[in-house]
Amino acid sequence: MIAELVGRLRQGDRNALARLVSHAARGEHLTELQRALTPSLTPARVVAVTGSGGVGKSSLIGKLISVLRSQNHRVAVLACDPQSPLSGGALLGDRFRMGSTTDDGVFIRSLAALTGHGAVADHLDVVIRLCEKFGFDVVILETVGSGQGDVEVRNLADVVVLLVQPESGDDVQWEKAGILECADVVVVHKADLPTAEQTAAQVRAALDLSPGRDVPVLRVSTKANQGHAELWQAIVALPLRRRQPSPACMLMQSLSDILSAQFREKESAPELAKLAEAWQRGEITEAEAVEKLVRILLMHQPDEPEA
Amino acid sequence: MDQPVRIVLAKVGLDGHDRGIKVVARALRDAGMHVIYAGLWQTPEAVVRAVADEDADWLGLSLLSGAHMTLVPRVLDLMKQACLGHVGVIVGGIIPEADISKLTGLGVAKIFGPGTSLEDIVAFLKSPREPVP
């Protein structure tokens, strides 16, 4: 079933992508999924947008989508909202704030994040790879950032964009929370509000306390539609952090995937049984048997009946 | 383990009342469902796209505007085109008696009129569904 869905996903079937995301998010068929998802030769840029509740993450992502679409990027958004530990229910309202769309180049998916699992939904790494496989070259994660516990997002994303909003008073709470540590880019959002410049200065001052890290601080207003293109420029200027396997490594991975798939298909073929017997009786060495096995598996045999 | 029901709630048409749908959203959440609130003034196309991408089990449409006989069939039609026939559709709003049977005939699973209790909606969504061919 998973193999069939992955086949449909590769052919651009959105419903298959949506269903596979559900399976992954629930932790179903994970090994099968991992096996089917060979690393992509063109990895997506994964951008996490994080910040406290109501700072404007979803609204900002909505505008960022327009910027990305005007540059012909294909964008998947994975919006994580907390799931109630009591009822198991969740109210997933981010999609609404991002604005409605029927654009084929945009995929928006709401996911519930269990409390105690960081702010991210379970198995998000697999979900990201599914989006990558489908052909999205930018994957945006929305998570509620609560401070130091957000290391998980850092492992999943190439770039972490932290949103803070203008606040009055000089007691800067995010500094105390250690929240700036996780950020690759800091956005002072709602920059239409009067104290935005002051807040930006406070963020810069706090960042100056940890030398050696050059974290851009940008002012963005989604309400005034300002700063989103500049934000994207700052994001693409940063290196992709997620470690990519070497191309040779990827080929090796594909080879083993192809071999396993072929083996599942031909497992009961008589020639395989014959080969295995010959090896067990000691008529051929293991190395010879393996070589023959690979040959059988990779050989194109149109006349062979399907197992 | 039972997986939470996923439901997209949306309001199509032009009236701006969203109190009702928000109350329902909260009640369904408290009943353990995953509620994707798609909001006000959605076009049928955008609603169907949300249902597809969210892999929803249910779509709840709210309408007060009187345009139900054009909007609901349009949504159902687009759902079929998008191969989403397995998704159940419920409708909330003021629907005249005569139209109720027409809409259920077109494939709406249930219509909840004014005065429906939240418990009824929860119970309906949690009861086992007849498989859709």
Ligand SMILES: Nc1nc2c(ncn2[C@@H]2O[C@H](COP(=O)(O)OP(=O)(O)OP(=O)(O)O)[C@@H](O)[C@H]2O)c(=O)[nH]1
């Ligand atoms: N003044 C101002 N308000 C904004 C701006 N962007 C968003 N808002 C408002 O901020 C509120 C929250 O916006 P959301 O986009 O839902 O924020 P969020 O961070 O995604 O919220 P959660 O997902 O609930 O954590 C809304 O009322 C928006 O209208 C902005 O640039 N300026």
Ligand SMILES: [Mg+2]
């Ligand atoms: Mg949000």
